[in-house]
Amino acid sequence: MxxxxxxxxxxxxxxxxxxxxxxxxxxxxxxxxxxxxxxxxxxxxxxxxxxxxxxxxxxxxxxxxxxxxxxxxxxxxxxxxxxxxxxxxxxxxxxxxxxxxxxxxxxxxxxxxxxxxxxxxxxxxxxxxxxxxxxxxxxxxxxxxxxxxxxxxxxxxxRDRERESWFTPERGRIAVYVAVAVPLFYCATRWAWVLGIPLGVSEGFLADAPQGMWLAGAYLATFGACGGVLTLGLTQGWGVIFPRWMIGVRGRRVPPLLAVIPAGFVSIIVTVAGITYIRSMIAGRFSWAEWGAWLPECFWPIWGAALAIATVCYHRRRKSDPRQAEKAQAVLTGDGAGR
Known part of the structure; x- marks a missing residue:
């Protein structure tokens, strides 16, 4: 095989x-x-x-x-x-x-x-x-x-032994926490701007740009924050069994690829975006006076790497433990949570 x-x-x-x-x-x-x-x-x-x-x-x-x-x-x-x-x-x-x-x-x-x-x-x-x-x-x-x-x-x-030695559930949990925390730096700046708070930029920077630009930034920040919440599913029971509030699929097993494919794709695109910003920083295209406009994005490769590690750990955990769905369902329903 x-x-x-x-x-x-x-x-x-x-x-x-x-x-x-x-x-x-x-x-x-x-x-x-x-x-x-x-x-x-x-x-x-x-x-x-x-x-x-x-x-x-x-x-x-x-x-x-x-x-x-x-x-x-x-x-x-x-x-x-x-x-x-x-x-x-x-x-x-x-x-x-x-x-x-x-x-x-x-x-x-x-x-x-x-x-x-x-x-x-x-x-x-x-x-x-x-x-x-x-x-x-x-x-x-x-x-x-x-x-x-x-x-x-x-x-x-x-070789199998080369792949299995590093992507452990413990590292997966740590990676999830990192992947959730890193984009919050970016989110804080964009949410502040839409509220008129010049976090990391000058007041003139905010005044010169159309309001729609800050609304778009707040949209992206919210998009990233929601992605962070979904990332938690890579270590939670609702990442294995659909929770009760999801009408139509509640109680069913989450297909592993339903989480692996989007998370893997996002890990790539945020890493690529972060590398682009880092290249621009090295080329001197940015001003430290307006660090809020570019510095948070330079940390995105960390976000992408952590999300990739968390995704691989989730995939290997689902593949190696066939009873994981049963355990997750027991925890979600409160039946035998200590098993």
């Missing part, structure tokens, strides 16, 4: 690499749609690590894709050689965490607001779904998909 799983993801990652390499060759030969540099219509795209590139960079994409494909296929071989793993993880990290930028997170966070705003007549300054999900942003998701496939193949090829 292990070799089948490893092979499935390995072949999928190799296929992704070959297809993306074909795109790179097409861009280098003049095909439109190169997603970086001058081809990126969003000024924020200049925060991308590839903002300096031109379509000729496509040949480097071809070379990178070939290396990725070879690495993915090498993970399928039954061999004691660990070299493919040492190459696979950096490639996966590059595709998942380095190439994307914070616009992926902004698109995910603002999509619900953009969907309901027309029904209530809210003015979002001309923001639209099409503007949030341009091809350069969608391309970042494509790159992240390739990285996730390669990471899955590498994880499947890793």
């Amino acid at each position: 292990k070799s089948f799983t490893s092979g499935r993801y390995g072949y999928a990652a190799a296929l992704w690499a070959l297809l993306y390499g074909a795109l790179g060759a097409g861009w280098a030969l003049g095909m439109p749609g190169f997603p970086w540099g001058a081809e990126d219509p969003d000024p924020d795209g200049q925060l991308s690590i590839l903002a300096w590139t031109t379509p000729g960079f496509g040949w480097w994409i071809v070379a990178f894709s070939v290396i990725t494909a070879v690495t993915a296929l090498a993970l399928n071989r039954r061999s004691a050689n660990r070299a493919p793993l040492f190459l696979a993880w950096p490639i996966a990290a590059l595709l998942i965490l380095v190439i994307p930028d914070f616009r992926v997170m902004m698109g995910v966070a603002y999509t619900p607001l953009l969907l309901v705003a027309p029904a209530f007549g809210w003015d979002l300054g001309g923001a639209t779904l099409a503007g949030a999900w341009t091809w350069p942003v969608l391309n970042q998701l494509v790159c992240a998909l390739g990285g996730l496939l390669l990471a899955a193949a590498a994880l499947a090829a890793t």
Whole structure:
């Protein structure tokens, strides 16, 4: 079963690499749609690590894709050689965490607001779904998909004893607390601004921006805080059994992937956004006088890492303990809570 799983993801990652390499060759030969540099219509795209590139960079994409494909296929071989793993993880990290930028997170966070705003007549300054999900942003998701496939193949090829020694329930609980606490720093600043309190910024900073900007910031802060509450479910009984107040599904088991997929995705996008802010800080794009506008975001990689650890621990706990659902149901109903 292990070799089948490893092979499935390995072949999928190799296929992704070959297809993306074909795109790179097409861009280098003049095909439109190169997603970086001058081809990126969003000024924020200049925060991308590839903002300096031109379509000729496509040949480097071809070379990178070939290396990725070879690495993915090498993970399928039954061999004691660990070299493919040492190459696979950096490639996966590059595709998942380095190439994307914070616009992926902004698109995910603002999509619900953009969907309901027309029904209530809210003015979002001309923001639209099409503007949030341009091809350069969608391309970042494509790159992240390739990285996730390669990471899955590498994880499947890793020996069981190497995977099980670290992701314990105790570490999972600590990671959950960290993942809940870190975004509250950001939330505090945005909630303060919408109330007119210049926390971390000057009074002029608040006065010069439209009120809608602070309402959007408060929305994002509330979005993050609600996510923090849901994160608690990774260590609570209601993360295993739907609680009684959830009509229609109460008392049923929570499918593990219903928690793992969203939490894993959020851990990636907040980490990417935080890395983008850190790069901007190092580049000197921010002012310490307005630290509230950017410093909280620089801690997001800690948030993302903690959420990722908590998610893996939750997944392994659900997988290793088949009676966990029964125990959680007993605790939630008050029947045999001490078992």
